[in-house]
Amino acid sequence: MSETPFHVKIRIGDRELEIGGSKEEVLSTLDDLDSIVEKVTQAFNQKGVEVQTKRKKNGDVEYPNIQHTTQCSEAIVSLLGTDWGKTPRAIGELREGMEANAIFFPKSTISGVLSWQIKKGVLRRWRDKKRGYLYVLNEKSD
CATH class of the missing domain: 1.10.10.10 (Winged helix-like DNA-binding domain superfamily/Winged helix DNA-binding domain)
Structure with a gap:
């Protein structure tokens, strides 16, 4: 029997982050959530990043x-x-x-x-x- 995929969506303001995989993979990734959110926020705040239309x-x-x-x-x-x-x-x-x-x-x-x-x-x-x-x-x- 195959394991059901596990997905988590996190919305911060108008930005959204989706993490998917096995439950164990997602939970281990959530341990690093602070650094992930920081990297994503920095990427969006860089000059030259265009708003998607x-x-x-x-x-x-x-x-x-x-x-x-x-x-x-x-x-x-x-x-x-x-x-x-x-x-x-x-x-x-x-x-x-x-x-x-x-x-x-x-x-x-x-x-x-x-x-x-x-x-x-x-x-x-x-x-x-x-x-x-x-x-x-x-x-x-x-």
């Missing part, structure tokens, strides 16, 4: 990394809160951006959430003759 299959569009969430509204606000989201986006682009971050919702759910966020004043929307409705975060003036 998600690319569409054809390579034309880059999508920002966002925190994984189970809430459609949080995913939309996170996407539109990035530099990518400063450009007005159509519902299809928002859906693709969410899917690039492994966040999946049907178009009908996204549409309903967008309407709700417009009514709440979180987003602004207008109609473009070529692209349909476009969405951006509502910049509230104090």
Whole structure:
């Protein structure tokens, strides 16, 4: 009978480390966790390290990394809160951006959430003759 693989995921801020192998291997590696985390942190803090962006299959569009969430509204606000989201986006682009971050919702759910966020004043929307409705975060003036 083969031994079931043993996996541990550790998230530190927006970085994630996954360790896998037999239970004994993983537990012995965890003894060295402090030095591993220190090395990973140093690697990410070096100059010249680029932030990873998600690319569409054809390579034309880059999508920002966002925190994984189970809430459609949080995913939309996170996407539109990035530099990518400063450009007005159509519902299809928002859906693709969410899917690039492994966040999946049907178009009908996204549409309903967008309407709700417009009514709440979180987003602004207008109609473009070529692209349909476009969405951006509502910049509230104090």
